[in-house]
Amino acid sequence: MLGVDLKGKTMAIQGFGNAGQFAALLAHEILGLKLVAASDSKGGILNPRGLDPRQVVEYKLKKGSLQGFPGADPITNEQLLEMEVTVLFPAALENVITDSNASKVRCRISCELANGPTTPEADEILHANNVFVIPDFLANAGGVTVSYFEQVQNTYNFYWPLDEVHRRLDEKMSRAFHGVYQMHQREKVNMRQAAYLVSVARVAEACKLRGWV
């Protein structure tokens, strides 16, 4: 799609909580991305030759922070965001990529696992610099989708096998991504604006059908 082969390419993860940890393991295992840096609220770790995601997750869960992970150099959260990597995962809190640092963000893809990590001014800068942003409310929608599946199973008091959860999640996320990507191409807007066009139109239609407006 973007002409990027992710296998063996680099990733950095800002925020190493639940979402960041899953991203480290899965993007490594499934996409073949190499984890070169990760950070939490106390600071980050860096090894350009690659960090073993499994060991980093284990260390974080045991020690509660990444500090002192063997074989890595310290790096600040600010430095991590400006690293030249293929994929950056902002996975901490909101407001980390702003107009003051966006021009220094040098990733090819920013996959937003946190909510609201990028300000609107920063969005413009990233778009101009050809950074492909997978916006928060698309990239991290797998969580609420499985929450919805949980709720459905609770209501029916009947539980699906794991394969079924996988299959349905893949179907939902793939359909959502491609819908937004098509809108992005058709309307020549960035991915966040495209995601807004898709979702606001759906909510507005429901409001109208109800006779609210």
Add this chain to the structure above:
Amino acid sequence: MPEFNPFKIAQAQLDAAAARLGLDPATHELLRWPQIEFKFTLPVEMDDGRTRIFHGYRVQYNSARGPTKGGLRWHPEETIDTVRALAAWMTWKTAVVDIPLGGGKGGVTCNPKEMSEREKQRLARAYMRAVARILSVSKDVPAPDVYTTPQIMAWMMDEYEVLVGEHHPGVITGKPIPLGGSEWMNMKSWWENTIPESSPGNPSPWGGRKAGEMPPPAGGFMLSGKPAKCWGLT
């Protein structure tokens, strides 16, 4: 630098979409604001015997497409505007993946890192007592979020079921597995329960587990060994 207000950002993002979609002014104004919002005080007895008053929030941003859905954040800098913004984003999130739910969010201004497990349980139950009347599987369903856990969801579900006198596991998601939750949601419990030790020479992060035993992850990936179709970026 102007003060960062995520709700102003959420509104600005909507404004741009509304202009491009040519939304009529009434629909645009309706979508700029939460439909319903609740703010409440939560008296909680701390371990030292003193009572502390916490401030809690629950915002039901838009329910046109279904019951509102969204997490509960326990964060020292939580404000009503943060909760409003996140509730708006939940509305767009459930719509973009096309699940029949609306958007909501909740939170408590607190620092869980400085609280004991007993204090957290009392806060969780106090929160549920305050919001039980506005929740149900067909009204509004919370979930874990920043600094909230499956255990906290379990206490809240229990408090709700005590109040209504029936089982209603679907009133909250992200529960521990024995209470009707999904294994996929929390790395810590997954790690502790399923991956005994990382062994050198075993390149798989799933340890020695068989593929079918793996819990699904929190994101759009397949664990069948191939990426989900949405990751076909090559």
